[in-house]
Amino acid sequence: MMPSKNREPDAGTPTSKPRRASAVEQPFAVSSRLFDADRTDRRVELGPKSVKTLTDRQLLWVDCQGSSETEDDRAFLGWLPFDRPAIERMWALPPTPRLVVHGDYFLARLLVLRPAGGRDESVVLDLAVGKNVVLTAHREPIDFLVEIDSRITADTSLGDIDSADFATVLMDGLVTSYLELSDEILARVDELDADALQARGRRDLLDDMVALRHRIALIRRVLVAHRSLMVAMAGADFEAVTETGAAPRFEATTERFDGAIGAIDAAREALLGTFDIHISRTAQRTNDVMRTLTIVSVLLLPTGVIAGFMGMNTKPPYANDNPIVFWIVVALIITIAAATLIILRARRWI
Numbered sequence: 001m002m003p004s005k006n007r008e009p010d011a012g013t014p015t016s017k018p019r020r021a022s023a024v025e026q027p028f029a030v031s032s033r034l035f036d037a038d039r040t041d042r043r044v045e046l047g048p049k050s051v052k053t054l055t056d057r058q059l060l061w062v063d064c065q066g067s068s069e070t071e072d073d074r075a076f077l078g079w080l081p082f083d084r085p086a087i088e089r090m091w092a093l094p095p096t097p098r099l100v101v102h103g104d105y106f107l108a109r110l111l112v113l114r115p116a117g118g119r120d121e122s123v124v125l126d127l128a129v130g131k132n133v134v135l136t137a138h139r140e141p142i143d144f145l146v147e148i149d150s151r152i153t154a155d156t157s158l159g160d161i162d163s164a165d166f167a168t169v170l171m172d173g174l175v176t177s178y179l180e181l182s183d184e185i186l187a188r189v190d191e192l193d194a195d196a197l198q199a200r201g202r203r204d205l206l207d208d209m210v211a212l213r214h215r216i217a218l219i220r221r222v223l224v225a226h227r228s229l230m231v232a233m234a235g236a237d238f239e240a241v242t243e244t245g246a247a248p249r250f251e252a253t254t255e256r257f258d259g260a261i262g263a264i265d266a267a268r269e270a271l272l273g274t275f276d277i278h279i280s281r282t283a284q285r286t287n288d289v290m291r292t293l294t295i296v297s298v299l300l301l302p303t304g305v306i307a308g309f310m311g312m313n314t315k316p317p318y319a320n321d322n323p324i325v326f327w328i329v330v331a332l333i334i335t336i337a338a339a340t341l342i343i344l345r346a347r348r349w350i
Contacts (some may be wrong), residue, residue, distance in 0.1 A: 028066035035059040048079045054132045081130045097226045105130030129167045144173035168249040182263035189270045196278040230254045302336040
């Protein structure tokens with residue numbers, strides 16, 4: 001379903017658990033960066049004047065991080081070209097990817113996964129994209145935002161692009177973060193392959209594969225939850241409502257998004273292959289153990305028969321106290337065992 005003015009297309013039921021509160025609450029901070037087509041990019045102090053003096057050759061990126069609990073923390077929203085109640089309503093919604101179009105600007109909610117305490121934790125990233133202004137809001141640090149900010153260190157001509165184009169840069173960063181997770185999982189699958197192919201497998205290998213399977217399922221659920229949002233942004237009606245020309249860029253981002261889904265699916269298939277290897281190696285090791293036990297049983301069977309025969313209470317046709325008889329019996333046992341091994345080797349059973 002494509003978005004229309006003041007309408008909220010649902011991106012699906014939340015597929016990840018709500019984000020748990022961080023052990024250390026992040027302090028609230030707002031930073032702003034002005035991109036100028038004249039290559040005079042700089043950090044600026046956010047205020048009503050800095051927003052009102054923006055030109056078509058400038059782009060203002062405002063980033064706020066942490067929990068804004070007080071009215072003073074959110075005072076800056078009144079300086080931006082957005083409807084403050086709409087943004088606050090978006091921030092209060094459940095952590096589900098969604099898109100809301102408000103005439104000349106749009107709001108988007110994304111979910112970013114980051115490692116926390118040995119597991120993946122979803123972090124909400126809210127976007128507000130209007131004329132010459134892009135607002136990003138999140139409670140915890142997001143790696144790809146830091147990477148984008150550090151990558152644009154020199155004076156650039158980013159002021160030439162509009163805010164919708166810059167939004168596609170942020171969306172590309174989101175998709176890239178999921179591709180990096182897929183690469184990380186594939187590297188872990190390769191490690192499990194190496195362990196599974198060893199002659200002596202680790203006892204906890206199956207537990208590792210189950211944990212990794214659960215991680216893949218979580219990543220895929222969170223990633224697929226963005227599908228309707230991505231499709232909506234690439235639609236012709238979204239371009240018409242927002243009056244932007246970034247539809248081709250959003251289409252390219254949607255293609256990369258589909259590639260990210262394919263990558264995580266490939267990781268899942270690779271893990272299934274590792275499970276097959278593990279099961280095959282386990283069966284082989286079981287067969288090796290059973291073969292060894294069978295050979296030992298075959299070797300000891302004649303020994304038991306001979307020892308039982310020699311220990312009968314009936315009077316044998318030989319002297320029980322003759323040491324030569326003992327050595328004859330030992331030699332007979334060794335001969336039978338050697339003959340058994342030769343026969344097994346000749347039949348390639350060992």
